[in-house]
Amino acid sequence: MTQAPRIMHHMPGQPPYMPPPGMIPPPGLAPGQIPPGAMPPQQLMPGQMPPAQPLSENPPNHILFLTNLPEETNELMLSMLFNQFPGFKEVRLVPGRHDIAFVEFDNEVQAGAARDALQGFKITQNNAMKISFAKK
Numbered sequence: 001m002t003q004a005p006r007i008m009h010h011m012p013g014q015p016p017y018m019p020p021p022g023m024i025p026p027p028g029l030a031p032g033q034i035p036p037g038a039m040p041p042q043q044l045m046p047g048q049m050p051p052a053q054p055l056s057e058n059p060p061n062h063i064l065f066l067t068n069l070p071e072e073t074n075e076l077m078l079s080m081l082f083n084q085f086p087g088f089k090e091v092r093l094v095p096g097r098h099d100i101a102f103v104e105f106d107n108e109v110q111a112g113a114a115r116d117a118l119q120g121f122k123i124t125q126n127n128a129m130k131i132s133f134a135k136k
Helices: 075-082 108-118
Strands: 063-067 088-094 097-105 122-124 130-133
Touching (some): 063 108, 075 088, 075 097, 075 108, 108 130
Antiparallel strands (some): 063 097, 088 097
8 A cells, every 4th residue: 555645734725735754644643643662852841941961071271170078188188199290389178168179280281180190089998089170
């Protein structure tokens, strides 16, 4: 059995509307009905934002952002770790937050080298440091 293209209803005096290929529902399926196995499109409520796409990484920066630091972390401890890398300038702890800190270097390349070398460094047995470029 051959299937002729389906022409959708049209207004008198107007040419018939022919939907593009793939827009014609399969036989036995009403227009607007979703074929079995197809996922319905995600619909957003008015005012709702689409989900944010995760960024793989912040762009390079001369300042590093450290997370997952243990409670006993102090400026001296982090300075000893990072001052072995060329271009190291300073460590900045965040008041009231023991788990994050910033480390500044002269340039992005030097910061990137330190980040790559110390990524996942375990300050304690339970705390592997996470290092990313700080947001600009």
